[in-house]
Amino acid sequence: MAALKYSRQRESIKHYLMTTKEHPTADMVYMHVKQDFPNISLGTVYRNLNLLTDIGEAVKISTPDGGYRFDGRLEPHNHFLCTKCGRLLDLELDMKSIEEVNRLAAENFDGIITSSSTLFYGECSDCIKKS
């Protein structure tokens, strides 16, 4: 079972994820944590991001461009991807709405739906202002 051992690097990664709203990629996490640990290895970042995801202290989001983004927000919520600037933002959708969607989907489906994740697309407010 391999008991978990404290590490300052992991704490730093976790703290960054919990305080940022950037939904960073592994490389963005690496760049950031490098400020405190100049010779941290990219492998350490990956190892810990996956570890945190496994123990439920981070969420791994796969984006349409292939790669992953990481999120320290653990409550179920959805995301919005701006098709202009590419930013990934949080999008609130109350539990009732989420459950309603799952219920609608279950109507025409021959299995059990336990959860769902929606990615919304469009133009974010910043991009609208600029145009």
Add this chain to the structure above:
Amino acid sequence: MAALKYSRQRESIKHYLMTTKEHPTADMVYMHVKQDFPNISLGTVYRNLNLLTDIGEAVKISTPDGGYRFDGRLEPHNHFLCTKCGRLLDLELDMKSIEEVNRLAAENFDGIITSSSTLFYGECSDCIKKS
């Protein structure tokens, strides 16, 4: 603008996508088309899958495991990923429901939502039977 030229390989790929319900990966497409074109190159498969996606004759779906699946069904629809067997299935959700979800999401969001894509998780009917 590079005019498109016919190719038997591309037709074969397109035909397979339109007739299968498997939501194949690039490699699965490669394996299949290889039966008709034994020395087709994997690069050709990728090139054509991306081309078909670009001209709107195929859809590229990114899955939580990182990779992509391809779909010949062009009407907007959603997908279900079985957490037991890993199969990716179609899931019908009428346009009204999809629009309703987008409307609900827009309520708490400061931008324009043009579309959305939901991936549902749970257990498919086959896996339920087996347990």
Add this chain to the structure above:
DNA sequence: TTAATTACAGTAATCGTTATCATTATTATA
């Protein structure tokens, strides 16, 4: 304080995908 074990940094390996390039197939035109 020592022994056991996990995490680390650094680096090599892996995997899916793209890019390159010389050759072949398709299309337009003479």
Add this chain to the structure above:
DNA sequence: TATAATAATGATAACGATTACTGTAATTAA
């Protein structure tokens, strides 16, 4: 038709993101 132009191919090299490996350092338990 025959020819010329150009897009597509197969083969292979290159790429970027992620994972695996290894010897050393840090953390924890005895």
